[in-house]
Amino acid sequence: MPDIIQVLRRHGIQATPQRIAVAEYVLAANTHPSADEIWEQVRRRCPTLSRATVYNTLKLFVDKGLIKLQVLKEGTVVFDPRVDAHHHFIDVDTGKIYDVPWKALKVSGEKALRDFHVREYQVIMRGRKRRK
Amino acid sequence: MPDIIQVLRRHGIQATPQRIAVAEYVLAANTHPSADEIWEQVRRRCPTLSRATVYNTLKLFVDKGLIKLQVLKEGTVVFDPRVDAHHHFIDVDTGKIYDVPWKALKVSGEKALRDFHVREYQVIMRGRKRRK
DNA sequence: AAGCGGAAGTGGACATCGTCTAAATATCGA
DNA sequence: TCGATATTTAGACGATGTCCACTTCCGCTT
Structure with a gap:
């Protein structure tokens, strides 16, 4: 898990505790979680994490190509740790x-x-x- | 256009002025409108039309197979008058x-x-x- | 024709998703 | 250490969608 920081850096993302926590969760997910699901889960380990930070962080991860945004559900987008085509x-x-x-x-x-x-x-x- | 009533009946939908107005708009659309776009447009001809009625009507149309719900946009579903596969x-x-x-x-x-x-x-x- | 009962429509409250802003805090480099 | 920059935070806000209670409409029976 310490190389999460390296993964972030390789994608041009400055590592912060909040970003590391979000990355640890979303990169290990085998589901396709929504932003609020991610917030709820990561907050259990990092209770001060704000909703805006999760949204900002996920947007940043998508922009940097670390994860992919998918339009698959009604009402919300989901995030996919697999960025290769499938x-x-x-x-x-x-x-x-x-x-x-x-x-x-x-x-x-x-x-x-x-x-x-x-x-x-x-x-x-x-x-x-x-x-x- | 009077046969809109027939189209509704053939799908097991009781015709009402509101449903006819929504059907006229959505069946003629060559775009893929959202519920609120439909509400805004149809309201110009039928100003008392309520938002809840539009949502109820569209759900009914989908259930009866008159139109199809598609998850193609972030943040909202859209409605497709073409029900054949494409x-x-x-x-x-x-x-x-x-x-x-x-x-x-x-x-x-x-x-x-x-x-x-x-x-x-x-x-x-x-x-x-x-x-x- | 009157009245009854169910179906449909209405307006507004409510929940969720996502964005934005201003202020506070953390981080990095000189 | 200090200052500039980047990040986080809480809450306000708008948009989408659901739900509820109430009203209105419509068909059917007598």
Whole structure:
């Protein structure tokens, strides 16, 4: 965990106790938490942490490429510690978001779109997760 | 336009002046309006229309399959009069949402996903629209 | 036609998400 | 150490969406 500071520095982010706490939580998350969920969780270890700091910090992390903002839920954006390209599956019953590896799907035709210069894309799937 | 009433009835929706006004607007939209945008526009013709009615009406339309709710924007959901499957392209400069025909892209591999039963999917692309 | 009961509409209170600002605090370099 | 800069904080604010109690409307029965 001490190399969290190094990770921040490599992304051009000055390390502060608040930023370290947020980074530790969000980078280790295997869910896709919202800003207020992150605030609530990190505040348990760092009770003076303010809401504005969490929002500022997450925005900074996104700008610096440490995490990625995703529009996957109604009403709020979520943050994704995986910044490499991948797809998403959303369980219609629970609302849970699952990562789908980039190579699991193949999309073709996007190059032929005349009117659009596609910078990035992903497939968003909705359905039910099979119970094991 | 009188057949808006027929359209509503075919979807099991009792026609009222408010619902007709909302349906006329949203079904003719070639944008992807939010609930409050719809409220603002329809209110110009129907000034007593309340905000709660617009939200209730849109939810009813979605439940009855007349329109589709889409999670494409930060902070708000939008409504799509096209209920057939299609993809979306979002201009990163303007935020504008464009429809991309289903047949323009081909996605393969979703059947092989072991853990997920995919009910529906779409490709969401972000980039810049080419100026004509 | 009158009255009843359910459906629909209304206005406002309320909760949540996100932004902004001014003031306080911490940090870094000289 | 000191001062300039960066960061954090608390709270106000606006926007989105839900909820509630009350009113109004509409169809149906008698």
